[in-house]
Amino acid sequence: MKEQELCQEKNRTNTRKSSKLSGFGRIMGNILFGLMLIVIALLVFSLVSMKMSGGPPKVAGHQMYIVLSGSMNPAFDTGSLVFVKPTSADMIKEGDIITYRGLGDGERLISHRAVAINNTEDGIHITTKGDANDATDPNPVTSDNLVGKVVLAIPYLGYLVNFTQTKQGLITLILIPAAILLIFESINLYNNVKALNKEKAVQKESQSNAQCK
Template identity: 40%
Template sequence: MDNLFKKTLWIIGNVIFILILIFSLTIGFFFIKSKINGEAPNIGGNKMYVVLTGSMVPVFEPGSIVIAREIKADQIVPNDIVAFKDPRDTSKLITHRVVQVNQNNGSLSFVTKGDANDSEDPFVVPADNLTGKVNYWVPYAGYILQFSKSSTGIKLFLIIIPGSLFILGQLLKIIKILKEEKRRKQEVKNKGIMS
């Protein structure tokens, strides 16, 4: 029973090691790709953005990651949280709640507001400025995302973490082999004493 438990733990450890390694390499790939392209990391049509201000507190805090999925503008309804390019400066991205949907001559626009703000945004968001509807957010994970875009972060996610996990896995295998060898020597010694 003891060997079965140890073997199960060893298998679980290896599976966890492989999953962490795959996760690290995948995330690292998408972060490097996003840095090269100058765009937000995009995994399976979901873009990740880091929240920089407190305009949506208490829904999400600064430093959170919001995950926005591309969606057709005509599917947006009031109360949806959307990510969009600021109409005054399209290099700036904002994530606010839609409070009103306007339709004029077949074109859509949106009135938005940050939950923590006292008033609506001082502009109307054209449908073309939408980058996605926010479906999920992860508190404070944005700090990790920002760090991962730095040269130190890239080294950490692509080299140090996977390398450390690989070395740890190899050390665990060596320890297992040494313990097995010690057990075998003890069995041989015990057999010698008995005869």
């Protein structure tokens, strides 16, 4: 009788361990899936924002730009997505990474580090330099061509944003979440059925007074 009780307790312990592992896997899967949904939602929001405003996409007042060169490596490299907070020149400090419009080409945006700040009669002049460059930039940045301060850079996300602006990218943006959701739900269903069958087997074994091997 005592041996039978030990067997039943062992089976219950194994079932609880298996249930905990399965539950942990589901939690981690849900977290990863949630993070992916956040990224996708951010991309969709940025695309809609860009189409409506005609300018760069914005999130919580921060403009988003795709890095097109490696001049700021290793701080961030080509293909990164940078978030730029509109900031006045008097709020910029040495060491900040700023985004500004290059002189002579109003459409060309540059993100470099502020290495010196000078107060002149004409206003604040900010000397900039790319971390990967040997020399400082030839022209100082003023309040007229300053866009803002880079507060965040996410590697490679710029490539994804570029891709989602194509027809194939938009289709993929819809299909991938649907496929991932289907996979996760299938895995959860399989685990639930497996756990239920195992629990029934343990109960049946207990009722039939099975002996431990």
